[in-house]
Amino acid sequence: MSDERTKAIIGDVVEALRGVLRKHEVTFAEYRAGFMHMAKTQEAGELPMLIDVFLNSTVVEIENATRTGSKAAIQGPYFVPDAPFVEGQLAIRDQDMDLPKMLMRGRVTDQSGAPVAGAVIDLWHSTPEGTYSGIPRHGDLDKKYYRGKIKTDADGKYECISILPVPYQIPNKGPTGMLLETYMGWHSWRPAHIHYWIHADGKRDLISQAYFEGGDYVDDDCCEGVGNEFIVPEAYENGMRLMEVDFVLDEASSPKPARVAEPAE
Numbered sequence: 001m002s003d004e005r006t007k008a009i010i011g012d013v014v015e016a017l018r019g020v021l022r023k024h025e026v027t028f029a030e031y032r033a034g035f036m037h038m039a040k041t042q043e044a045g046e047l048p049m050l051i052d053v054f055l056n057s058t059v060v061e062i063e064n065a066t067r068t069g070s071k072a073a074i075q076g077p078y079f080v081p082d083a084p085f086v087e088g089q090l091a092i093r094d095q096d097m098d099l100p101k102m103l104m105r106g107r108v109t110d111q112s113g114a115p116v117a118g119a120v121i122d123l124w125h126s127t128p129e130g131t132y133s134g135i136p137r138h139g140d141l142d143k144k145y146y147r148g149k150i151k152t153d154a155d156g157k158y159e160c161i162s163i164l165p166v167p168y169q170i171p172n173k174g175p176t177g178m179l180l181e182t183y184m185g186w187h188s189w190r191p192a193h194i195h196y197w198i199h200a201d202g203k204r205d206l207i208s209q210a211y212f213e214g215g216d217y218v219d220d221d222c223c224e225g226v227g228n229e230f231i232v233p234e235a236y237e238n239g240m241r242l243m244e245v246d247f248v249l250d251e252a253s254s255p256k257p258a259r260v261a262e263p264a265e
């Protein structure tokens with residue numbers, strides 16, 4: 001991003017905010033209350049989450065305007081970059097072995113329909129408690145559970161078994177939750193979902209999510225992250241919920257806004 005671009009964007013942000021102050025004739029007391037709430041949000045380490053809740057889906061929307069293959073989704077804060085490679089199944093805790101399973105499978109192709117072999121797919125999803133492994137403030141469950149990397153075969157196909165994720169609340173006990181729930185009357189729930197990050201040589205990376213049709217909060221995601229593309233109808237195979245999702249990758253030469261992996265919280 002050039003300095004000129006930064007200057008133009010920040011200048012417009014400030015002007016837009018000034019417009020809001022004028023529109024609502026905000027008083028000095030209200031301005032200070034808002035200022036102090038932002039300071040508390042920063043102190044609680046929730047500023048990145050607050051910004052993501054309001055704005056991440058818009059940046060994804062802008063990115064998707066340049067995609068002709070599958071659309072991207074929000075990444076969320078729980079990606080861990082060095083998850084292990086797995087063979088056909090994510091690691092399941094002993095205590096979760098009897099829980100319902102899901103079979104994630106599908107095919108990765110390019111825009112001509114040709115298979116993309118050897119694509120690496122990072123998969124991650126919640127525990128049955130609605131937390132994520134490898135995240136210290138989620139109890140620091142070993143990151144080998146409910147996340148891993150798999151590869152597509154020569155036909156572009158992938159397949160991996162795990163337990164079902166659940167809907168979960170984004171942290172709602174601090175200043176972000178107070179703003180969303182108390183002052184704005186929102187809720188803080190996300191529907192159950194699976195995260196995907198697909199990398200393949202010569203192709204544009206794709207970060208996506210899949211959802212369970214009919215599941216709680218699919219139509220009312222607090223992060224506005226649900227696109228229509230990957231809401232998967234209910235079907236079962238060998239007693240497992242089938243999550244069949246095919247991905248179409250854009251070429252790497254197509255416009256590619258930078259997407260940087262951030263360390264997990």
Ligand SMILES: [Fe+2]
Binds near residue numbers: 193195
């Ligand atoms: Fe998530």
